[in-house]
Amino acid sequence: MQDLTQDKEEETNMNISEQATLWNESTNHVSRSALEAALPYIRAAPTDEGVVQMIVRRPGKGKREVLSEGILDPAYGLQGDNWRQRGSSATADRSAHPDMQINIMNSRVTAALAQDKSRWQLAGDQLYVDMDLSEANLPPGSRLSMGTAILEITAEPHLGCRSFADRFGRDAVMFVNSDIGKKLHLRGLNARVVLGGVVVPGDTVRKETVSKRDS
Numbered sequence: 001m002q003d004l005t006q007d008k009e010e011e012t013n014m015n016i017s018e019q020a021t022l023w024n025e026s027t028n029h030v031s032r033s034a035l036e037a038a039l040p041y042i043r044a045a046p047t048d049e050g051v052v053q054m055i056v057r058r059p060g061k062g063k064r065e066v067l068s069e070g071i072l073d074p075a076y077g078l079q080g081d082n083w084r085q086r087g088s089s090a091t092a093d094r095s096a097h098p099d100m101q102i103n104i105m106n107s108r109v110t111a112a113l114a115q116d117k118s119r120w121q122l123a124g125d126q127l128y129v130d131m132d133l134s135e136a137n138l139p140p141g142s143r144l145s146m147g148t149a150i151l152e153i154t155a156e157p158h159l160g161c162r163s164f165a166d167r168f169g170r171d172a173v174m175f176v177n178s179d180i181g182k183k184l185h186l187r188g189l190n191a192r193v194v195l196g197g198v199v200v201p202g203d204t205v206r207k208e209t210v211s212k213r214d215s
Contacts, residue, residue: 029171031171035113038108043132045106045132045133050129051202052129052201053130055126055127056128057070057081058126059082060082064122069200072151072196083101099155100156100158101192102126102190103158104126106128123168129205133184133188134184138153138189144191150193152194154190158189158190160177
């Protein structure tokens with residue numbers, strides 16, 4: 001399937017470097033102690049049925065578009081996103097990594113880091129969901145349905161990097177990359193599309209039972 005133009009999208013275009021600079025000049029990053037104080041709320045996220053809170057595609061380097069509708073495709077990931085074009089340093093030929101097709105982040109963590117919803121997209125993930133993404137709740141191989149699509153959680157780690165620190169601060173990276181942060185997958189999860197479909201904010205996210213035949 002080729003990339004499609006989404007007629008129903010509501011785009012919020014953001015230049016990442018400009019937004020991050022404005023934030024750093026006017027506001028302090030959230031401290032690690034404040035982030036740790038949010039852990040009880042983060043841990044209370046739904047385990048079996050959550051909600052899609054935001055869908056973001058990355059059409060190019062440093063660009064973000066908030067969508068009112070996302071099309072998920074097994075070959076292209078999120079339609080209009082640059083996952084396929086930008087490739088990956090984790091593959092021998094630097095092609096796009098099939099197990100890093102979709103990035104999912106717990107919206108409660110994003111809210112604690114960003115403080116304002118207009119800054120959620122700075123995190124760089126495509127799907128923001130109100131759901132428990134911990135290792136205990138969603139180990140690799142788990143499947144999530146949302147809208148008419150199904151995703152499978154992969155084993156590829158998703159950790160805070162230098163860009164993440166630039167946008168949210170050093171304390172944020174230490175928080176998401178801590179032992180508890182890794183167990184709870186506070187930075188998020190990697191996933192691949194196993195059944196293409198349409199997803200919109202407000203859709204229910206459900207854990208699916210995976211049969212031995214499907215795994």
